[in-house]
Amino acid sequence: MKDRIDGLIARCRGEIATCTCVQSLTECKVKFLGKNGELTAILRGMKDLSPEDKPIIGSLVNKARDELANELTIAEQSLKQAELNSKLNNEKVDITWVKNTDKSGTLHPLTKIQNLIIDSFVPMGFEVLEGPEIETEYYNFEALNVPADHPARDMQDTFYITQNILLRTHTSPNQVRTMEAKKPPIKMLCPGRTYRADYDASHSPVFHQIEGLVIDENLTLCDLMGTLECVARKLFSADTKVRFRPSYFPFTEPSVEVDVSCCKCGGVGCSVCKGTGWVEILGAGMVHPYVLENCGIDSNKYTGFAFGLGVERMAMIKYGITDIRLFFENDKRFLKQFNK
Ligand code: PHE
Secondary structure (H helix, E strand, O other), X not given: OHHHHHHHHHHHHHHHHHOOOHHHHHHXXXXXXXXXXXXXXXXXXXXXXXXXXXXXXXXXXXXXXXXXXXXXXXXXXXXXXXXXXXHHHHOOOOOOOOOOOOOOOOOOHHHHHHHHHHHHHHHHOOEEOOOOOEEEHHHHOHHHOOOOOOHHHOOOOOOEOOOOEEEOOOOOHHHHHHHHHOOOOEEEEEEEEEEOOOOEOOEOOEEEEEEEEEEEOOOOHHHHHHHHHHHHHHHOOOOOOEEEEEEEEOOEEXXXXXXXXXXXXXXXXXXXXXXXXXEEEEEEEEEOHHHHHHOOOOOOOOEEEEEEEEHHHHHHHHHOOOOOOHHHHOOHHHHHHHOO
């Protein structure tokens, strides 16, 4: 019996020595000292021993249990310490690390310009509305006096979803939506994304416009000119010159295109204005009587003006940017420059 106990002690010590984690040590403890362990089995067999042997073997078993339990505890403590050390090593904090101070987001230059434009109209009493980017052919063209055979409907310009549903090519459908929903007087501004199948340094398939619409009694082209002149001076500078050229849009009559004196060269001629001293900023005109009537507004009583302004174009002029694609590449080196 003594040999059996000695053998057990030797095997248990051998296993303790090979344990590399707390888990395997626990398994070893169960195997030798647990309820169904080997030492408990020896204790159970003691009932068959002679009365003289019982106390001798009993004390050997107790001694073996105490010693092994003690050795297991010591081994467990040193394994736990080793595990903690390796965890601390792996989670070491580098106190020389420099915090990235460039984490907070900033407004995109287009958002900034859009806000600037809106802010210069709002004090004049304009309210800001929004409309759908996926439009029907009726709101995008038909109601705006753009008949089915008009070149603006060319498949190459417009992203059609079905024959009647498309991605809006301008924000002008919101003129119609607003006139349908509200009674004059109306003074609205509608910013939003617009889409055309075009892609080069000055055209992007997605771009942004801000539509403006004013409807009231007795409005004339002078009101349009005064309003836009006032805003152009706020956006660029007080001495900016504004020029109105006759133009054509199916939904305005008369129609104009509006130029401002180049803010880069002051009108002398440079790369931004292509040597002309002027840059075009928007299209505008008096709302066509057909459009008013399409929206249920009496064209004998009311007149109005509308304008559509390209946000990218305004930003390019203001900051001297020569490639529209820069706005959509999200290169931080580009974007950062507008957040001084
Ligand atoms: N919708 C026109 C365009 O995208 C601009 C415009 C708006 C012209 C309102 C006149 C009146 O080119």
